[in-house]
Amino acid sequence: MTKVRKPEIRVRVAPSPTGNLHIGNARTALFNWLFAKHHTGKLILRIEDTDLERSSLEFEKNILNGLEWLGLKWDEFYKQSERLDRYEKHLKKLLEEKKAFWCYHSKEELEAEKKEQTQKKEAPRHICEHKYMNHESGIMNQGAGIIRLKVDENSHRTVRFEDIIRGHVEFEQRVIGDLSLAKDLRTPLYNFAVVVDDHEMKISHVIRGEDHIANTPKQILIAEALGVSLPQFAHLPLILGEDRSKLSKRHGAVNFDEYIGAGYLPEALVNFLSLLGWSSKDGREILTKNEIIEQFSLEKVHKSGAIFDVKKLNWINSQYIKQFNDEGLTSLVMPFIEKYFGKQDKVFVLKLAPVFRERLEYLDQVKEFKYFFGEPEYEADILVWKKSDKEKTHKALESVLEILSSNLEWEIFDEKYIRSELDKLAEEKFGGDRGAVYWPLRVALTGEKFSPDPVEIARIIGKEKTLNRIQVALKKP
RNA sequence: GGCGCCAUCGUCUAUCGGUUAGGACAUGUGAUUUUCAAUCACAGAAGAGGGGUUCGACUCCCCUUGGCGCUGCCA
Numbered sequence: 001m002t003k004v005r006k007p008e009i010r011v012r013v014a015p016s017p018t019g020n021l022h023i024g025n026a027r028t029a030l031f032n033w034l035f036a037k038h039h040t041g042k043l044i045l046r047i048e049d050t051d052l053e054r055s056s057l058e059f060e061k062n063i064l065n066g067l068e069w070l071g072l073k074w075d076e077f078y079k080q081s082e083r084l085d086r087y088e089k090h091l092k093k094l095l096e097e098k099k100a101f102w103c104y105h106s107k108e109e110l111e112a113e114k115k116e117q118t119q120k121k122e123a124p125r126h127i128c129e130h131k132y133m134n135h136e137s138g139i140m141n142q143g144a145g146i147i148r149l150k151v152d153e154n155s156h157r158t159v160r161f162e163d164i165i166r167g168h169v170e171f172e173q174r175v176i177g178d179l180s181l182a183k184d185l186r187t188p189l190y191n192f193a194v195v196v197d198d199h200e201m202k203i204s205h206v207i208r209g210e211d212h213i214a215n216t217p218k219q220i221l222i223a224e225a226l227g228v229s230l231p232q233f234a235h236l237p238l239i240l241g242e243d244r245s246k247l248s249k250r251h252g253a254v255n256f257d258e259y260i261g262a263g264y265l266p267e268a269l270v271n272f273l274s275l276l277g278w279s280s281k282d283g284r285e286i287l288t289k290n291e292i293i294e295q296f297s298l299e300k301v302h303k304s305g306a307i308f309d310v311k312k313l314n315w316i317n318s319q320y321i322k323q324f325n326d327e328g329l330t331s332l333v334m335p336f337i338e339k340y341f342g343k344q345d346k347v348f349v350l351k352l353a354p355v356f357r358e359r360l361e362y363l364d365q366v367k368e369f370k371y372f373f374g375e376p377e378y379e380a381d382i383l384v385w386k387k388s389d390k391e392k393t394h395k396a397l398e399s400v401l402e403i404l405s406s407n408l409e410w411e412i413f414d415e416k417y418i419r420s421e422l423d424k425l426a427e428e429k430f431g432g433d434r435g436a437v438y439w440p441l442r443v444a445l446t447g448e449k450f451s452p453d454p455v456e457i458a459r460i461i462g463k464e465k466t467l468n469r470i471q472v473a474l475k476k477p
Numbered sequence: 478g479g480c481g482c483c484a485u486c487g488u489c490u491a492u493c494g495g496u497u498a499g500g501a502c503a504u505g506u507g508a509u510u511u512u513c514a515a516u517c518a519c520a521g522a523a524g525a526g527g528g529g530u531u532c533g534a535c536u537c538c539c540c541u542u543g544g545c546g547c548u549g550c551c552a
Contacts, residue, residue: 016552054482107550114548123479146550166482175480175548183550190552214481214547237483245543272489275501279490285501304483305545312489312502322483322515358515383546385511425510438511450513 009041010204013067013074014194015186017047017059021066022258023308024239024247027273031236032207034274034296044201049081050193066256070266071289079200080193087188090226091147091181095139100181102145107447108162114353125177127153141184145171147218148178149225159217164205164234164298171217179218191218199228207298210305211246216446234298237277238305247308263336263363268317276306286319293390314361321360326353327394328466336363341373351460372461374467376447380475385439392430393440393475400441401470404458421453444473 013029015021036043046065049055067074094100105113114124131150157173161328181192188196194215213235218360223230241251248254253262259269267289274292275285278301287295324332330350337344352372360366370376384393403421422437430436442454445466450456458466 015552018552048552054551078506104548110550118478125479148550169481171480180550186488187550189550194552210482212552215552237511238546240545242488246546268516275489277489283491283500285489306490309488309502314504359513365545422511433511435511442512448513452512452514454511468542 007040007204008202009036009043010044010202011036011207012044012046012198012201012203013072014046014048014197014208015049015063016054017056017063018051018054019059020062022275023256023259025063026066026070026238026269027276028207028209029067029072030070030270030273031278031298031301034293035205035207035298037293038296041204042075043072044076044078044203046077046201047079047081047195048190048193049079049188050188052081055081062257065349066260068269069260069281076201077448078197080188080197083193083197084186084188086200087182087193087196088185091185091188091192092139094149094181095223098150100130100147101133101139102143102148103128103130103148103178103180104143104145105130106144108258110293116475123175123177123207125153125175125179126180131178139185146180147182147184148180150220151176151178151221155178159220161211161216161220161230161233164232165237165301166235166303169213169216171214173217173221176221178216181222183449191215192222195219195222195226195228198231199223203231205232205234205298207236210235210238217477233424234301237252239276239303240305240307242307244305244307246305251308261364263332263360263365264317265320265332266315268313268320271320272316277302281451286316301341318361321363322357324357326350326357329353329357333360333363333366336366337373340367341370344373348460355456355460359452371446371448371451371457375472376445378443378447382441383440383473383476385391385435387433388436388439392436395438396425396430396437397444397470397474399429400437401467401474402468404463405467415455415459416457418455440473441470444470 011032013025013032015025017031033043035041045064047060049060056068072204091100095102103126105126110126113126117124126148128148130145131148151173153174155173159173159176159345160168160170163169179191180189182188197203216233216235220230239247241247243251253259270289270292271285271287274287274296278296280287280292280295281300282295284291294415303443321329321332325446327350330346330353333353333356334344334346334349337349352369382389383397388396400422403425404418422441423434426434426437438454442451442457443449444453445454445457445461461469
């Protein structure tokens with residue numbers, strides 16, 4: 001008995017470089033990557049740049065960068081624009097075999113046909129009589145034609161396929177029409193190029209968004225004409241915006257760049273995206289890449305679309321941020337700090353790490369902490385605690401200044417001791433109202449109504465700045 | 478209009494015919510507390526409607542409704 005070797009798992013990510021990497025593409029890429037990794041298969045990255053008008057190298061670069069940033073490494077790389085010979089070869093064969101033909105209808109004629117069909121409540125599609133013409137030389141273009149596949153519009157056949165996620169899916173062949181394959185021998189169109197490539201690249205599973213589901217029967221027909229075998233299909237549920245329509249620009253941040261720029265962590269994004277349409281067996285939601293790979297299966301992918309919920313992303317990201325130690329978080333946060341506050345001393349930023357770890361959802365939020373990097377500006381009246389008044393506020397600040405400046409070895413700042421002194425002050429002079437002491441101190445140090453604990457801030461910014469800021473506060477009218 | 482896909486808390490989801498329908502995010506309340514966060518505890522919150530099948534349906538089938546996608550000589 002010979003051992004049956006399992007066919008190699010090969011999947012592909014096939015973006016077209018007509019725009020920047022989009023959240024939806026990234027998710028599709030991620031699922032392909034997870035599937036490949038789970039089965040120790042290969043991931044093929046294929047740039048679908050047959051539309052030269054709209055494709056650009058800049059977009060291609062953006063897409064590649066985004067995927068790399070996410071940590072999705074591919075094993076093979078192709079560009080359709082470099083494979084024109086392959087498409088031409090198959091196109092010629094199809095033409096010779098009379099499975100494909102040149103269609104010379106004008107766009108106006110096509111438009112009219114479609115209009116008529118719509119009025120007759122028929123499926124809009126092109127049924128081309130040119131396929132019955134017997135051209136002398138079928139391969140050559142006799143005018144301004146395009147190449148179409150001959151599809152029998154009278155067939156009663158149902159084109160079926162088994163989708164791993166959706167199960168049986170069927171389309172009536174007669175609603176498909178004589179679909180377009182290429183503008184000319186060296187300008188293939190999407191569906192045709194995909195089928196040629198998926199075959200030649202030995203793709204075993206096509207995992208793509210549900211928006212491609214209607215392309216599948218077309219691709220099946222093309223594959224049959226080409227005489228090649230079909231991959232398995234899996235159509236992923238769409239990522240939706242708040243209004244439940246397909247996620248797009250009008251929903252806000254859909255460019256992957258924006259998430260990189262906002263300081264989301266690649267691991268967090270992988271984690272979050274993997275949970276859009278998929279869930280782990282054990283129900284846990286914070287999972288490492290390896291855990292996701294291990295548990296991943298297409299059978300567990302949901303059928304219905306999933307709304308992109310930034311709040312959950314934020315929560316997941318904050319969970320990842322909390323996992324870093326001071327050193328790690330400091331280097332993560334440094335570029336963002338320097339972007340807003342200029343060059344900073346690493347030793348100083350290291351002191352901020354605990355504050356950031358507790359409070360950041362994404363790294364760009366460091367911009368909220370400007371009082372660590374410069375002197376605060378604020379209106380004098382916010383110094384006054386709600387249960388207090390101007391006079392008491394002044395008194396409190398003076399007392400705090402005294403406590404901090406007199407009996408304090410600042411090099412060994414003892415938070416506990418300071419706190420007990422300030423508490424004692426509140427007890428003795430403000431009837432136990434600690435807010436009367438801490439609130440003015442906070443505002444003096446930060447210029448904000450909301451902030452981390454003022455004693456912690458004092459420790460971080462150091463003696464000189466602390467005393468100075470209190471004095472500034474005291475001079476406010 | 479045609480074709481197709483989908484349908485459990487506000488959101489992401491669990492349940493593979495028998496559960497008080499579970500978890501997470503979000504929300505609310507409370508604890509902590511000098512504010513805001515963080516943290517902890519608790520709470521409210523769901524099977525679109527109608528028919529079947531079955532001893533028993535969220536789960537299987539059909540219809541309705543609704544949502545979405547596709548409908549290019551774009552991908």
